[in-house]
Every structure is written in C-alpha cells, then in structure tokens.
C-alpha cells in the first residue's frame with residue numbers, strides 16, 4: 001500500500017518586500033509516497049526551492065497544511081521541529097560544506113551531541129549521548145556508502161565537485177533520515193558527474209528505502225531517476241504524474257518543452273527539413289512526429305501502415321530511450337499515401353497510443369500545424 005510521507009495541502013507562500021509582493025508558491029497540493037523519487041522541474045524562479053523548503057519548514061508557508069511522516073509540522077514546538085527535521089536530509093547545489101573541517105569532520109558535524117537509544121544494566125531502554133567511537137564508525141560507514149572512504153582526511157577544497165556532493169549526501173544521511181530533499185544538487189556538475197550522483201541517489205533510494213524529492217531545472221535528471229514528476233510554473237504545479245504517463249502524453253506546452261530538451265527534437269526537426277524527402281514533399285504526404293511509450297514500440301507499426309493502409313513511412317530520425325525500463329520512442333517520419341489512406345492510418349496510430357504531431361515541412365510556416 002502506498003504510504004504518503006509528505007502531504008502539502010493548499011500551501012501558499014507570499015513574500016512581501018517594501019512595495020512589492022511575490023507569490024512564490026500558489027496554493028500547491030503535493031503528495032509524495034514512501035519510496036518515491038519525486039522530481040519537481042521548472043525554470044528558475046518557478047518557486048521550486050520555496051516549495052520544498054516548506055517541507056522541513058525552513059520556509060513557513062503563509063497558509064496551508066504541511067504533514068511529514070504523519071506529523072503536522074506547523075503544530076510542532078521548536079524542540080520537536082528540530083527532532084523532526086533530523087528525519088529530513090537536504091543537499092544543495094553549492095554543497096554547503098565547511099572548508100575548515102576535513103571530509104570526516106563535515107560528516108561528523110551533525111552527529112555531535114546527538115542521543116542514541118541504549119539499554120541500562122537492568123535492560124531498560126535509555127537515551128544517552130553518542131560516543132566518539134560511535135561517531136567515527138558512523139562516519140566511516142557513511143563515507144563508504146558514498147564511495148569516499150579514502151578521502152576522509154582530505155579537506156573540501158581538495159575535492160572535485162562530484163566528490164563534494166558525495167560528502168554532502170553522506171552528511172545529509174548522518175541522522176538516518178527517511179526523506180532526502182535534493183535542491184539542484186547536480187546543477188553545478190558536468191553531465192558525467194551528474195549521472196554518477198543521480199545513480200548514487202537511485203541506489204540509496206533502493207538500498208535504504210529513502211524517499212527523495214529532487215528539484216531541478218533539467219528534465220534529463222528527472223528522466224534518469226524519478227518515478228514521478230511535477231512541473232512547476234509561476235508558483236503552481238501545472239502538471240504531475242507518473243514519469244511514463246507524463247512522457248507519453250504531456251498536456252501542457254511547458255511540459256512538452258521540458259521533455260523535448262531530453263531528445264533534442266528541435267535540432268532533429270531542423271536537420272530533417274533539410275533532407276530531400278522533406279524539401280520535395282507534396283500534399284497529401286506529411287511530415288509527422290510519432291511519439292510512443294512502451295507497448296507500441298513492439299508493434300510492427302511501419303509494416304502495418306503499409307500492409308493495412310497503403311501508407312509508406314520514411315523514417316528520417318529515430319530516438320528510443322529507456323525510461324523506468326520502458327521504451328520511449330520519438331520518430332520523425334514522412335508518411336505517403338492518398339488523403340483517405342493517411343486519415344485511416346492516423347486513426348490507427350491514435351488507437352495504438354501513438355501520438356501524432358503534424359509538422360510543417362519548412363520552418364517558415366511555423367513549427368507545428370496541429
């Protein structure tokens with residue numbers, strides 16, 4: 001059974017400065033379930049950071065309800081809130097490490113002075129301060145987990161960006177949180193390092209059952225690890241759902257734009273328009289983009305179009321990626337046949353859950369016709 005671990009209801013954040021006010025988060029509802037890697041994607045200024053900072057109340061909402069791990073966060077005393085925050089780790093774009101401390105020192109920092117459960121000599125449960133040995137063991141285990149044990153004595157300035165973020169992750173996990181919030185944690189990293197950090201997050205999600213909320217302006221990062229995604233614009237969530245559903249049938253233009261960044265489709269369309277098959281295109285032949293997720297890939301689409309509908313398909317560009325183990329395909333195709341046959345073929349494609357986007361053959365006429 002899906003267990004909600006984060007529930008935001010009608011969360012609203014208004015910032016008022018002297019003579020202007022900013023509606024950073026506009027009545028957002030959001031439910032994150034245990035084990036999710038929930039991506040929140042949007043352009044700079046959309047309100048992503050402000051929204052996720054309401055989860056641990058680093059940002060208090062102007063109005064709304066925040067329930068995390070069954071706790072009504074807004075009703076907690078300051079001491080209880082501190083305890084609850086230990087169950088919610090956070091990593092940041094600029095790592096926020098202390099340069100005067102070693103790697104081990106940075107990871108140990110949040111552990112100092114904390115309490116652990118133990119038994120007294122009569123077997124009664126007690127709470128006592130963590131010992132130095134226990135901290136050392138925990139730090140060593142955490143550094144092992146993120147693959148940095150050998151650098152324990154190094155200082156942050158001696159590390160690469162990717163290594164610094166691994167330290168950030170180890171530190172965030174020091175209090176054994178059930179939730180990890182990643183605020184643009186890979187935005188300062190190159191693509192290869194980004195991939196390795198995302199892989200680490202995905203493995204922590206699997207191994208520790210960690211629920212992750214991942215804020216990013218890159219749909220590529222969402223595509224790589226998230227099972228769910230919400231698209232934010234101007235303080236609101238404009239679209240949300242399972243990753244595959246969103247990729248298969250995005251409803252909002254902004255969502256489509258974000259998805260297109262992951263396949264560089266605009267460049268492909270431009271290149272295809274230069275090819276003779278498109279330059280010499282005559283009606284009723286059409287240049288179309290076909291998009292499908294999952295089962296459609298396995299169907300002999302092109303063969304069926306020809307055999308059943310007398311429509312030939314000239315594939316000019318193809319991109320098939322694997323999302324959550326499922327193929328996600330994008331083809332740019334010139335379809336040729338009579339107008340009637342083409343219409344019947346479009347109906348067949350629709351019934352096969354293939355999205356058809358009609359493209360104009362030249363850029364001047366505009367990118368899309370329908």
Ligand SMILES: Nc1ncnc2c1ncn2[C@@H]1O[C@H](COP(=O)(O)OP(=O)(O)OP(=O)(O)O)[C@@H](O)[C@H]1O
Pocket residue numbers: 015016017022023024042043044045046047048049050051184
């Ligand atoms: N403390 C603050 N005081 C006033 N305005 C703020 C504050 N924090 C954020 N804002 C404003 O709220 C809006 C949303 O900002 P937010 O940082 O949440 O967006 P974002 O989507 O995370 O973008 P970015 O990736 O650039 O941080 C912006 O217009 C921003 O200027």
